[in-house]
Amino acid sequence: MIVYWRERHLVFENFLTRCQITAQPLTTSLLDFFDQWKSVADLYAAMPQYAPSSLGRAVTQLVRHSLLQRADQPLPAGHAALAAWSKWNPSAGFFHLSTRNLRFADDDEEEFRSLVCLARSKPIPLPIKRYRNAKQIPLPNPSFDSEFARVLLRRRTWREFSAQAVPLESLGNLLGLTFGVRHWIKLPKIGSVAVKTSPSGGSMHPIEAYVLARNVEGLAAGFYHYSAADHRLELLKSGATPRDITRLLAHQWWYSSAGFVVLLTAVFARTRWKYDYARAYRAVLIEAGHLCQTFCLTATSLGLAPFCTMAFADSKIEKILGIDGISEAALYVAGAGMPPEKGSKLVNILNMGVVD
Secondary structure, three states, rough: EEEEEEEEEEEEEEOOOOOOEOOOOOOHHHHHHHHHOOHHHHHHHHHOOOOHHHHHHHHHHHHHHOOOOOOOOOOOOOOHHOOOOOOOOHHHHHHHHHOOOOOOOOOOOOOOOHHHHHHHHHHOOOOOOOEEEEEEEEOOOOOOOOHHHHHHOOOOOOOOOOOOOEHHHHHHHHHHHHOOOOOEEEEEEEEEEEEEEOHHHHOOOOOEEEEEEEEEOOOOOOEEEOOOOOOOEEEEEEEHHHHHHHOOOOOHHHOOOEEEEEEEEEEEEEEEHHHHOOOOHHHHHHHHHHHHHHHHHHHEEEOOOEEEEEEOHHHHHHHHHOOOOOEEEEEEEEEEEEOOOOOOOOOOOOOOEOOO
C-alpha cells in the first residue's frame, strides 16, 4: 500500500489490486492499528471516542477496497508473487503494476485529431539540445561505407508487409543472434552465467522471448517459447491469426500481416537474486531495449521488415503465455515480416504520425 496527496486529497492505494480511495488522515491510524490480526471489537475498545457503528463502516470500506485483509478471506491474486519483491517495493512494484494494462485509443483518426490539437496549443518539443554559447568543435563526418553503417541507416519501423512467408532460416538466425546463448562462463563458487550478444546487468539475463508465428515457412501457426540455450522453439499453443496480433497489440491493425511477433517478458527473480534494490528494475527495462535494438538491426541485415511497440495488452499476453504478470511479465513487443514489394509507407498520418 502507498499513501500520497493528489489535488488536496489524501489517496490510499493498494497497488497490487489497483484499488484506491480518498480518505481523512485518521485512516492511517486505523490501518496502523491492524498491524497484526485483531478483531473489530479490539478496535472499538482502542478507540472509544468514536461510535462503533462509524468504525465498523470504515473497516467494511477498507476491506472492500482491499486496504485491510480479513482472516477468513483469501489473499488477492499475485500477493505471494509480489511478496518476493519485498526489497524492491514499493518503488518498483508500484511502478510495475500501475503502468500495466493501459487503455489505448482504438480510433486512429480521433487520436490523430487530438495530437493536432495538442500541437496547436503546445508546440512539439525538439528532439535535440544545443549549448549555443559553448565553444564549438566540428567533428569529422561519420563514415557510411561499412556494412554495419548501411544496416543502421536502413533500419526503420515497418508497418506494412508482403504476403510472402518469412523463411524459417531467417527466423532462426534472428532469434539465435538476438536471444540465443552464445556460450557459458563458469564462476567459481557461484555458478554458470550466460553470454549473449546484448549486455545484461550481472549477466542475469532476465528477458525471455516468445514467438507468435503467423506466416513462417515450415512452421505451424501458434505461440512458442524460444529456448535460448538449445536454440529451439517449444510449442505452447497451436493457432495464431492476424486478429490475435491486433487484439494483443492494442488494436494496431497495421501489424496484423507481420510474419511473426516476438513477445519479450522478464523473469524478475533472476535480477533480484543479485540486486536487491529497486534501481535494478531500471536495468530490466533497459535490457529489453538492448535486445529489441539488436533484434531490429539483425532483422534489417537479414532483409526483413522489423517493428517494435510498447502498446500491447499486458494481461491478455500473459494469460496466453501462462505467466502471472509479477514473477514474469510482458515488457516489450517486436516483430517482423517480409518487406512489401513496392516499398513501405513510412509516413501514415492517420494511423500513427511520422514513422521513425
